[in-house]
Amino acid sequence: MPTDLKERVQDITGNCSEFLNDFLNALNALSKSGKVYSHDFGKLLDRIKTVSTASDQFFAIQNAPAYAAGLSLGDGNNRQIYIRSNAITPATAAKNQQFRWNAIAQVTIAELLHHSRSSGTFSDPLLDQAALSLITGKELNDARAEMAKKDYAAGSVGHTLVKTRCKPTNPYGAPPSR
Amino acid sequence: MTIVMRIIMSTIFLTSVSTSQLVLLTRIGVTQNDRWRQILVLRSTRADVERILGKAKEHAFIAHYPVEDGMLHIEYSDGRCKPGQYRAWKVAEGIVIQLLYIPDKSPNFSSLHLDLRRFRTARESPDVPELITYIKDDEGIAYTVQLDGTVSEIRYFPSTQYDKIRCSK
Numbered sequence: 001m002p003t004d005l006k007e008r009v010q011d012i013t014g015n016c017s018e019f020l021n022d023f024l025n026a027l028n029a030l031s032k033s034g035k036v037y038s039h040d041f042g043k044l045l046d047r048i049k050t051v052s053t054a055s056d057q058f059f060a061i062q063n064a065p066a067y068a069a070g071l072s073l074g075d076g077n078n079r080q081i082y083i084r085s086n087a088i089t090p091a092t093a094a095k096n097q098q099f100r101w102n103a104i105a106q107v108t109i110a111e112l113l114h115h116s117r118s119s120g121t122f123s124d125p126l127l128d129q130a131a132l133s134l135i136t137g138k139e140l141n142d143a144r145a146e147m148a149k150k151d152y153a154a155g156s157v158g159h160t161l162v163k164t165r166c167k168p169t170n171p172y173g174a175p176p177s178r
Numbered sequence: 179m180t181i182v183m184r185i186i187m188s189t190i191f192l193t194s195v196s197t198s199q200l201v202l203l204t205r206i207g208v209t210q211n212d213r214w215r216q217i218l219v220l221r222s223t224r225a226d227v228e229r230i231l232g233k234a235k236e237h238a239f240i241a242h243y244p245v246e247d248g249m250l251h252i253e254y255s256d257g258r259c260k261p262g263q264y265r266a267w268k269v270a271e272g273i274v275i276q277l278l279y280i281p282d283k284s285p286n287f288s289s290l291h292l293d294l295r296r297f298r299t300a301r302e303s304p305d306v307p308e309l310i311t312y313i314k315d316d317e318g319i320a321y322t323v324q325l326d327g328t329v330s331e332i333r334y335f336p337s338t339q340y341d342k343i344r345c346s347k
Contacts, residue, residue: 031249063307070305072306075324119326121306121324121325123322123331133240133242140239159305
């Protein structure tokens with residue numbers, strides 16, 4: 001795990017702060033009881049007790065599907081985030097550790113969206129609902145088509161939207177000092 | 179009426195009731211604030227919804243309404259039914275295909291006293307596998323339950339009686 005995970009998270013989220021504000025507002029608007037704890041991803045990360053990489057086996061034990069890159073477990077004072085670290089990861093890491101660390105930060109941000117609920121967690125279908133309320137035109141039609149697919153995985157619309165809009169300043173390097 | 183009673187009543191309303199049953203149930207106990215429970219998946223149209231809840235801010239495929247004790251998100255059909263789609267129905271554009279109700283005060287799932295033998299369970303949230311959804315396909319209702327046992331989402335979808343108008347997988 002990168003020792004500067006928080007800085008990387010804040011770098012990425014800072015590059016799309018307006019969009020993430022809208023996303024969290026959309027999540028807020030979906031419910032009255034599950035208010036978003038904070039729009040500050042640094043604060044959201046501070047609530048997480050454990051952020052760690054984990055094996056395919058760990059993901060399987062947790063009943064996560066094979067395509068899940070991250071896991072959000074626990075609630076309250078026992079919030080946890082796990083990032084899948086499979087057999088390919090060491091090879092990738094050897095080529096570019098910085099790139100891998102940024103990827104870890106991106107998955108962490110995706111999981112923080114689940115943990116952004118004041119009490120408990122937001123589900124993947126709710127993240128999709130929030131995402132759908134933010135997009136229009138072709139982007140919306142494409143998202144609906146994706147959701148209509150036989151192999152559609154809940155959460156993919158919301159997570160894809162965040163991943164495409166929120167990127168590190170230096171994809172192959174450390175975050176700039178702020 | 180307590181939230182628990184409302185949820186149980188909504189189960190009655192939003193599943194496979196006939197029109198006559200609906201009228202009867204409506205006479206029994208739907209208050210002005212409960213009127214959204216008259217909305218039926220695969221039966222109600224956008225016009226029906228707007229007559230009950232008013233016009234949505236945008237003419238979108240998902241409309242959001244604050245209702246008493248919660249938020250209601252209504253998904254309409256886009257009228258398309260292409261091969262390979264599974265979340266689509268052979269119905270006209272603007273027909274309600276799903277309701278998602280998020281209660282203000284999440285009731286404890288156990289307080290609903292449901293016969294869980296008649297439900298199947300699913301993990302519908304790949305990244306959050308601890309969220310368990312209890313689904314009753316023959317009534318078209320699903321409850322998503324948080325780790326602390328509270329119900330965070332209630333989803334109404336077409337029951338199995340409508341399988342014949344489901345777009346082929």
